[in-house]
Amino acid sequence: MSIEQTDFYTQAILSMAALIGLTSFLMLGQGRLLRLIFVFALQGFLLTLTTALAAYILKNPHLYISAVLTLMLKVIFIPWMLKREVIQTNMHRDIEALHNKTMVMLSGACLMVFSYYVLHPIVHTTAPVMLNALAVSLSVVLLGMLLMISHRQAIAHVVGFMSIENGLFFAAIIATKGMPMVVELGIAFDVLVAAVLFGIFFLHIRSSIDSLDVDLLNKLNEVDK
Amino acid sequence: MNWLIAILQATLFVVLAPLLAGWLKWCKCRLQNRKAPSLLQPYRDLIKLTNKQPVVSKQASWLFVTAPYIIFSATVLAASVVPLIAVDLPTSATADVIVMVGFFAFARFFQALAGLDTGTAFGGMGSSREMTISSLAEPAMLMAIFTLTMTASTTNLSGVIIYLLDHGLVLRPSFGFAVFALILVAVAETGRVPVDNPATHLELTMIHEAMILEYSGRYLAMIEWASQLKLMIYGVLIANIFLPRGIAESFTAKALGYGLLAIMVKLALLAVLLAIAETLFAKMRLFRVQEYLGFAYLLGVLGMLSHIILEASR
Numbered sequence: 001m002s003i004e005q006t007d008f009y010t011q012a013i014l015s016m017a018a019l020i021g022l023t024s025f026l027m028l029g030q031g032r033l034l035r036l037i038f039v040f041a042l043q044g045f046l047l048t049l050t051t052a053l054a055a056y057i058l059k060n061p062h063l064y065i066s067a068v069l070t071l072m073l074k075v076i077f078i079p080w081m082l083k084r085e086v087i088q089t090n091m092h093r094d095i096e097a098l099h100n101k102t103m104v105m106l107s108g109a110c111l112m113v114f115s116y117y118v119l120h121p122i123v124h125t126t127a128p129v130m131l132n133a134l135a136v137s138l139s140v141v142l143l144g145m146l147l148m149i150s151h152r153q154a155i156a157h158v159v160g161f162m163s164i165e166n167g168l169f170f171a172a173i174i175a176t177k178g179m180p181m182v183v184e185l186g187i188a189f190d191v192l193v194a195a196v197l198f199g200i201f202f203l204h205i206r207s208s209i210d211s212l213d214v215d216l217l218n219k220l221n222e223v224d225k
Numbered sequence: 226m227n228w229l230i231a232i233l234q235a236t237l238f239v240v241l242a243p244l245l246a247g248w249l250k251w252c253k254c255r256l257q258n259r260k261a262p263s264l265l266q267p268y269r270d271l272i273k274l275t276n277k278q279p280v281v282s283k284q285a286s287w288l289f290v291t292a293p294y295i296i297f298s299a300t301v302l303a304a305s306v307v308p309l310i311a312v313d314l315p316t317s318a319t320a321d322v323i324v325m326v327g328f329f330a331f332a333r334f335f336q337a338l339a340g341l342d343t344g345t346a347f348g349g350m351g352s353s354r355e356m357t358i359s360s361l362a363e364p365a366m367l368m369a370i371f372t373l374t375m376t377a378s379t380t381n382l383s384g385v386i387i388y389l390l391d392h393g394l395v396l397r398p399s400f401g402f403a404v405f406a407l408i409l410v411a412v413a414e415t416g417r418v419p420v421d422n423p424a425t426h427l428e429l430t431m432i433h434e435a436m437i438l439e440y441s442g443r444y445l446a447m448i449e450w451a452s453q454l455k456l457m458i459y460g461v462l463i464a465n466i467f468l469p470r471g472i473a474e475s476f477t478a479k480a481l482g483y484g485l486l487a488i489m490v491k492l493a494l495l496a497v498l499l500a501i502a503e504t505l506f507a508k509m510r511l512f513r514v515q516e517y518l519g520f521a522y523l524l525g526v527l528g529m530l531s532h533i534i535l536e537a538s539r
Contacts, residue, residue, distance in 0.1 A: 011396035018398030018531045025523060102519065109526055116534050132535045 044074030140167030279442025351435025368525025
């Protein structure tokens, strides 16, 4: 079944999947923290749009609540919190030097191919094109992990973690056509709690090594070298 | 009859190119709160340059004098491949989009040689920079184009446009990536602001202007015209492939006139967008251009991937 024969909803979801994949790539190559946070908010916004679209097409009103929660948490609250953190620690003028950026980007592209390869058996046996978007959401998860590995700032790690969550949430929406309300509320509050915990984590890490660069954690040795 | 329309279309391309450049300059001036020159100023410049006596350095070889004609004719040939107001013309049936990229590479090769020919420092520097940028831009452009051609399963531009017109409005994620990649490449290839500044002769930053610094008179007019034409080709490519509505599918006077009107409106809007982008962004350092083009290539690859992953029929 090619894309011309699908309905508008599927096409829109596939476009959204592609855009969310793109934002993951943008985050991967971003050296400036404020811009990283902005792209993260953009990804959250795309997720909100997807949820609202699914709610509208599937006539599933409780998905609107989920969309509003996503908007409040991932587009407004968490980016705002991270941004405040960056400005307080005066890191918004630094450009984080990424080690071999090209390698990271290329391995990101490889991860996308890999996730498609992994999901190919599932996608192949089930007819709907919609499942193709699963490959993208898996690659968003993997790209979030790659982001955590390749960046050194703790804030970038948090953004990577949250984008992993975004990937899972996207997969849940498109695969299940709306989870039960309890699950969605649970996820939303988990994210909220994670955000608060990360705030405390930042505080501690900063008071112990006076920076948010996690590479400096290696210096915390018992014995002097 | 078909050939007549094909020739008419190529002539329109050549005639309208300075108008597009004038309109772009007008938009940019208004956005920067300056008084704009008339829309016909590029034509006046071309006429003025043609009437002037060209000065050629004593050291220049025959290549220096012939290069402008080669560049201009190669660009006109490339323009004849691109459907402007009508599809399914004999000229676009004879050559596909890869030939068009080839024509550009051909023109660029001679331009770089002509820059090196007189042996000035600026010419050599400009040629070296131009070749660096184009060697990075061409793969990105081909990636974007392959995404289109894989969707339509033809490399013929008319074929692609007819395929898209037949299928109506379909949201294709891969096209979103391809159009962005193509816009980034077009900006780099035509020497517009984030990569090169066409309005300045500052020695440290110029790329295209450095190569043609030694030219004057009618030779300069030829090269200027060719670069205006190149800008228009890229504009038409983006406008007609990603927004093919309005292009004439039959050769009646009404359809052709409508096609002309549609493409002029599309190009005018595109030029406004380009002018806004040029006003918003500052020129990049030369060493950041590879990052910029690397991003364009990444978009091209993502377009290809999303075509295979999301849209492929099975």
